[in-house]
Amino acid sequence: MLISVASGKGGTGKTTVSTNLAYALGKRAVILDCDVEEPNAHLFLNPEFEETENVTTKVPVVDMARCTLCRKCADICRFRAIAVAGKTVLVFPELCHSCGGCFRVCEPGALSEGLRELGDVEKGVSGDLGFVKGTLRVGEAMSPPLIKKVRTYHDLSRINIIDAPPGTSCPVIAAMRGTDFVLMVTEPTPFGLHDLKLAVGAVRILGIPHGLVINRSDMGDDKVRDYAKAEYIPVLMEIPFDRRIAECYSRGGLIAAMVPEWKESFMELFQKIQSQVLS
């Protein structure tokens, strides 16, 4: 099973929910940290990494001896990663989305494949729990190809928990697409609700079953609950604004490890997700 944990708004508690849920499930689960721009699940689960894979993407390299300056490559590139300037063809690798269009249209075969480094994927264990982390190279703007690579490390014989990046754009879509369930973590604030609505919009386009976790649930107002009710989105868990939880988090701890009742709650959360997926 693939469960992605998303939010829309950042800082609502995606990693708190992902790590605690993964910890509660233990050997039955693998956590995949797909928040590659700032992965942080390892801070709470202290994994031991066993292997690292460097991830690259294909970019065109021009052989001017073969190039006829026909411009077909520059014309097809939606991202302006290739420009013909005078008698020179320039490639801007950082703009390339590796669609392969230029390679297809280049009749004289003047393009060869070069590589741009995207980042790396590390695989390891935290006790019995499987742990996978993607880290985007500093300066790299394009995270979806790396996120997709992280996701190839899933283990379909186990429960895969994908910690998604915030927002509603390509990186989140790359983390959520094709998962069995999206667990949306929100907070009862106007910003939380605003971004939750955007995220729900994206999840509905993808057609994935989804449910809510309301974090810091005793703050703010009832508008998130009203919205969930009106939209028939099940609220699967509420985490109160509790100083002990905040202290535990800031020490890099897990409430499911600290308080047995919380471990139970996260197990129940999984059961609810499971019944949602099956129904």
Place this chain on the structure above:
Amino acid sequence: MKVAVTSKGSDLESQVDPRFGRAKYIMIIDADTLAFEAVDNSENLNAFKGAGIQAATLICDKGAEVLLTGHCGPNAFTTLKAAGVKVVNDVDGMVLDAVTSFKNGRYTFAEEANVDGHW
């Protein structure tokens, strides 16, 4: 000699547009006769990405040898340099005055881009 000037309007009395890639118009002006072509850059103005590269390509294609503009980013500068187009940054005022100042040798050519990408 043809000079390209980024412009907010389509005539020589218009103000220089400080933006390069997303300038409203790009004026291609014959520095000697002042005959000009005002190229509408509005499509590029709303470009998703690579507006500077596209505008730079346009200038190369139009055969301009010099660009007078406000701010030129790194990708645009690289493209212009590859085609041998010289760049003058921090140009402001009226397009006509900019061309005159250039003819009178009052500008120095830039060695590099004067703003970062996505500025």
